[in-house]
Structures are given as structure tokens and as C-alpha cells.
Amino acid sequence: MSRIFITGSSDGLGKMAALMLVTQGHQVVLHGRNKDRAAVAMAGVPGAETVLTGDLSSIAETVHLAEEVNKLGLFDAVIHNAGIGDKERSRMETTDGLSHVFAINSLAPYILTCLITRPKRLIYLSSGLHREGNPDLKDLAWKQRRWNGLQAYSDSKLQDVILAFAVARKWPDVFSNALDPGWVATKMGGRSAPDNLEDGSTTQAWLAVSNDPRALVTGNYFYHQKVKQCHPAAADQELQEKYLTECARISGILFPLS
């Protein structure tokens, strides 16, 4: 039996992964953005161990969430699943002066990765759209650029792969991978999405717990349990270092060296 923490497990792919893992007999800790969403998460996944709250758009709440995770003890895996899509028509600013999309999709996984006691496995939800992401890492907070929701989302999902690969390189004792769940019918994916929701969650659940040798790997990008090519920039070590430095500057939280 493994113990897994899943961000954004009140709905969609995170909830589905939680249901799968509980059904397989694993201990799962859920997460919701506030008390109401946390209650919804617990009601939706009978048998989950407990639920934690924290709005990932806030640096302070994300730091507090990491502290609450650590109070529960060690985890075998953390799935960085929570995210928002490309639908914001204008730049929505967080309390920290960042774009929502960057704060929730990119910076929060960085902060949680830095602060949660290191698990054996880390899984980062990316998207096929990461291939359209801009690797120049200029203006991550979207303070100077003219707003483009699709570009902001694509950038954030490329940043998730960069983070997964940087972690894989820097922490060789951890399996750190990114994945594309496919286009599935969730709140984010929309009703007409063509792919299957269960297939979309299978890879994250598999990477979190399976002893299949194909899951015991690091620094890969998966789609439906198969390694796929990703944006070549994600493997660029200089770019990875630049990204970690930028996240540290913006959040005030340094990436742990060892």
C-alpha cells in the first residue's frame, strides 16, 4: 500500500485518480481550494484518508499547505494535478501580483516540490499544449506581455515539464515525471472533449504506485502509460536552472540543493 497526496482532487482528473487509488487499496490524501471544496472532495472519494485545504493562487496558502502535508508524515507520491485552463479573457492577478495561470499551474507545484518532505515519486500534470509553450521564460508573471490565455496555459504546461525534468536531474533518488492526460471531459476540458476520463487518470495513478518497470523511471514525459517526445527545451539544463532561479526569485523559496 502506498500513500499519495493529490492536489486539486475535488473534481476532474485528480478526483478520478484518487478514486482509482483508493479502490486499489492505497491511502490517499485529497486537496481542495477551500473548506467547501475540501468537503466536496471528501464526499466524492469515500475511503480517502483526509483532505487538506489551500488556494494555490496564493504563495502564502501554498506554503501553508506544504506545512500541513508535512504534518501528516511521509508520502510515497505527490501528484501535482491542480490547474486552471486557458479561458481567462484578461490577465487575472493573484494577491501576489502574478497571473492566475502561472501561479496555480506553475509556481504552486514548484513551491510544493521545494517544501513537502521529499516523496519517492513526483508526478506533474502537463498537456499536449505544452509543445506550444514559449521557452524563453521572459515575463513569467505576464506583467508586460499582452494577455493571451492559450499562450499562458501552454507556457505553464511547458514549465511543468521543465520542473519535472529539473527535479529528475537534481534528485536522482526520486522518480519525477510529467504527463499529458489527453483531452478529457472535465470542467477544464469541456463536454465535447474526445478522450476518455478514466484513461486520462490512469497514467498519473500508475506512475504514483506501480512497480511495473516502465513506471519506475525518471525524467520522462508520458501519454497513456507510454513515453512520448516532449518539447526539447524541457531537457535543456541551462533552461531548467534559469526556471528554478526565476521561481525562487518570485516565490522567495529556494530549490533545495540535496
Ligand SMILES: NC(=O)c1ccc[n+]([C@@H]2O[C@H](COP(=O)([O-])OP(=O)(O)OC[C@H]3O[C@@H](n4cnc5c(N)ncnc54)[C@H](OP(=O)(O)O)[C@@H]3O)[C@@H](O)[C@H]2O)c1
Ligand atoms: N481536461 C483536459 O482535457 C486536460 C488536458 C491536458 C491537461 N490537463 C491537466 O490536468 C489537470 C487536471 O485538470 P482537469 O481537467 O481535471 O481540470 P478540473 O476538472 O477543472 O479540475 C482542476 C482541479 O484543480 C483545482 N484547482 C483549480 N484552481 C485551484 C486553486 N487556485 N487552488 C486549489 N485548487 C485549484 C480544482 O478545484 P475546484 O474543483 O475547486 O475548481 C480542481 O480540483 C490540470 O493540471 C490540467 O492542466 C487537463
